[in-house]
Structures are given as structure tokens and as C-alpha cells.
Amino acid sequence: MKNILLIDTSDNKNIKVGLRIGEQEDLREQPVDQRRAQVVLPLVEQLLQKHKLNLSDLTEIEVNAGPGSFTGLRVGVTIANTLAYLLKIPVNGKKIGEMVEPHYT
Numbered sequence: 001m002k003n004i005l006l007i008d009t010s011d012n013k014n015i016k017v018g019l020r021i022g023e024q025e026d027l028r029e030q031p032v033d034q035r036r037a038q039v040v041l042p043l044v045e046q047l048l049q050k051h052k053l054n055l056s057d058l059t060e061i062e063v064n065a066g067p068g069s070f071t072g073l074r075v076g077v078t079i080a081n082t083l084a085y086l087l088k089i090p091v092n093g094k095k096i097g098e099m100v101e102p103h104y105t
Contacts, residue, residue: 009076010068066103
């Protein structure tokens, strides 16, 4: 079964983090200020705990690479690339180890 982490930090006002487990999706949205990086990982942790999963159970990551705000995209793409590299899983369908680059507006 695929366990896909979803990250969208393209919006200046809201961050979306979710899990797609098989065909079901659980998406969280949280308003943010300037501290996007401090919001994403705790949301990931909450979702994993809710579904009784560990980071090592993730099979792929999907991140919104743009267009969007410069800082927001950098945060989301950096977190996605870092987790994908550490877990040796693909991000946005790319080959394992291949990084996603943000597309700024």
C-alpha cells in the first residue's frame, strides 16, 4: 500500500499537510504567519501518529513546487527533498535522490 505525504506551503496564509493512504486522504490546513517551517513538521508528526505510521512507512512525497510565494515554496520543497533523501523515497514522482526545484511566481 502506498503512504504518500502531501505538503503545500505555496500560500502565504495557510499550510496544507496530508497523508494519502491507499485511496483515502487526510488533509490538514493550518493558518500561518512567518514561521512556516515550525508548522509543517509538527503537522506531519500529528498525521503519522493519528494513522499509527512512522516516517519509515512513507513510500513517496508530493510537494506543491509552485507557483506560489518565494519563502513558502522554499520551505515546503526543502522539507520534502530532505525527507525524501533521508528516507530514500521519490518526491513528485522523480527518481530517488533527484531533487524537486521550486517554481516561483
